[in-house]
Amino acid sequence: MADQRIAWLRELADAVPTLPQESAPRPYWSQRQGVSVPPSKAPLPTVVRRVKREIESLAVQHWFARTLGYECVDGHGESDTTIEEELDRRVGKPGLPITDEADWTEDDLCDFIEVYHDLAARPSRGWVHSFGGCGFHPTRFARSSGQRVYRWRINAVLTTSSLDLQLADEGEDAGRMTRVLPDGLGELTRKLATVAAETEPEIPHAIALFRRHNASREDRRMAVVGLARALEARRQQLKEHLLSKDESALFQIANQFDLRHRKADQMADYGDEYLDWLFHWYLATIDLIDRIRAKGA
Secondary structure (H helix, E strand, O other), rough: OHHHHHHHHHHHHHHHHOOOOOOOOOOHHHHOOOOOOOOOOHHHHHHHHHHHHHHHHHHHHOOOHHHHOOOOOOOOOOOOOOOHHHHHHHHHHHHOOOOOOOOOOHHHHHHHHHHHHHHEEEEEEEEOOOOHHHHEEEEEEEEHHHHHHHHHHHHHHHHEEEEEEEEEOOOOOOEEEEOOHHHHHHHHHHHHHHHHHOOOOOHHHHHHHHHHHOOHHHHHHHHHHHHHHHHOOOOHHHHHOOHHHHHHHHHHHHHEEEEOOOOOOOOOOHHHHHHHHHHHHHHHHHHHOOOOOOOOO
């Protein structure tokens, strides 16, 4: 029996290159004619409906059955909780209208998405209940892969929205709604949130603070402070690989502005956009020093 299973797995692995792959649809009329039509950004009510449809599609595949159970004519899939009870217990929203999204706020949507993320688990084993055509019943689940698939599908919906939000796929805020960052910076935060997670937790923590949904000015200020501390640990590399005046300027800004030490003579009259700029600059400098260090290792 074991030999048969191994042979089947080998055949499946060999067949992977021939399996159909999901791909973008062929170009439509305007695209074929070279007419530039910017994609429309869906408003909140539309996004809510699309998110709910994705979750309903996953629910049919028993993606949330580990906690919420599933329907069975013999009651095999009964659960002691419901999504309404989970929303109440986890975020204190017992009255969130699951079937009527007209009055949902952006915060409601974010809570809804995050709670379902934590409930997601891919069915990895089960049995077929033939009585009455009941169907497949899961018995074991894989949370990690299930949550990755959930994030991918929900983010595909969020990409079409006007909310500029997404589910973080890495870092300490994985599975939590975060602000969409510019392409280059977004890739950099994903890289450093993963690479630095074990050795320098202050970096992914700073990233989580900065890209948090509805991040306050204080959140972003503390994110910049966290990156400044990470740069402090790299001072020697900065002295070796950057000009001394450049190295000094990095910390002069952090010290003279109302960021790190909060002294009376520090300057505090600056806009929030400068915090964004400092965060980008510090994060890119950390990555630069690390790449130079790795190159010389």
